[in-house]
Amino acid sequence: MNRCCTLTGTRYPMFAMEVQSKTVIKCLGVLTLIVVGASMIAPTLRKVDQGASFETQRKEQQKIMQARVKAAGGWAVLRHDCKLLITNSSSQYFFWDRWHTNSGPLTAAVTMLQPWKITWDTNEPTVVQIQMFGMGRSGLTSIPYYGLLVVCGDAPPDYTPADAEGPDRAISKVADGIFELYQLRE
Numbered sequence: 001m002n003r004c005c006t007l008t009g010t011r012y013p014m015f016a017m018e019v020q021s022k023t024v025i026k027c028l029g030v031l032t033l034i035v036v037g038a039s040m041i042a043p044t045l046r047k048v049d050q051g052a053s054f055e056t057q058r059k060e061q062q063k064i065m066q067a068r069v070k071a072a073g074g075w076a077v078l079r080h081d082c083k084l085l086i087t088n089s090s091s092q093y094f095f096w097d098r099w100h101t102n103s104g105p106l107t108a109a110v111t112m113l114q115p116w117k118i119t120w121d122t123n124e125p126t127v128v129q130i131q132m133f134g135m136g137r138s139g140l141t142s143i144p145y146y147g148l149l150v151v152c153g154d155a156p157p158d159y160t161p162a163d164a165e166g167p168d169r170a171i172s173k174v175a176d177g178i179f180e181l182y183q184l185r186e
Contacts, residue, residue, distance in 0.1 A: 054144045054183060054184065057143070057144050058144060058146060058182050058183075061132065061133050061144075061146040061182070062146075062180070064132075065113075065132060065146070065148070065180070068112055068113045068114065069113070071112050072108070072109040072110075072112035072113060073109055073112075075174070075175035075176070075178055076175075076176075077109045078109045078110070078113070078148075078150065078178065079150055079151075079152070079175075079176075079177055079178060080109075081107035081108065081109035081110050082107075082110065082128040082130075082150040082152050083152045084107050085106070085107055085110065085118075085120075085128065086120065086126055086128070086152050092121065092122050093119075093120070093121045093122070094118065094119060094120050094121075094128075095117075095118070095119050096115070096117065096118040096119075097116070097117045097118075098115070098116055098117070106118070110130070113130060113132065113148075114132075115130045115131060115132055116131045116132065116133070116134070117130075117131040118130050118131070120152075124153055124154075125151055125152065125153025125154055125155040125159070126151075126152045126153040127149050127150065127151050127152065127153075127161045128149070128150040128152055129147060129148070129149055129150075129181070130147050130148045130149075130150065131145070131146075131147040132146050132147050132148065133145065133146040133147075134146060134147070134183065144182065144183040145169065145181070145182060145183040146180070146181070146182045146183070147180070147181045147182075148174075148178060148179065148180055148181065149161045149171065149178070149179040149180075149181050150177065150178050150179075151177040151178070151179075152177075155177070160173070160179065161179060168183060168184050169181055169182060169183050169184060170182055170184055
């Protein structure tokens with residue numbers, strides 16, 4: 001009795017097996033082409049999606065920061081307002097994040113900076129860290145870290161705050177008691 005093959009709709013079982021094996025081979029071939037093609041295109045897409053180098057982004061971030069500090073009243077006003085944050089805080093530690101519940105309100109000059117995150121603790125000297133830019137990898141690109149370290153406690157004139165994050169970030173002085181902290185590479 002000849003039964004109809006459900007795969008090909010034919011009554012010839014041998015022919016159905018040939019069609020089935022050819023279909024499998026074609027599918028494997030297409031799949032192989034997709035994998036090989038994707039592995040060849042992925043590095044190119046990464047280079048295209050990376051956008052500007054960290055150095056170029058940092059220069060743009062510095063321009064934005066300069067404009068915001070100027071609008072806030074200057075470096076001296078910013079340092080004064082950071083000291084006010086510490087004075088007005090009832091806590092030994094402070095954490096402010098633009099997306100979460102915070103330790104307390106910000107002063108006017110600090111608010112003008114449009115920060116992402118602000119932290120400090122009472123280690124001597126007290127240093128307020130203000131994160132302005134920076135976001136970890138999301139997809140193929142990341143925004144390099146850029147922030148300010150504002151020395152609010154008593155410190156010698158040649159004092160430079162230490163960065164606990166490691167060798168991929170650099171610190172440079174931008175004003176009396178104020179340093180920029182930026183990411184060098186991904």
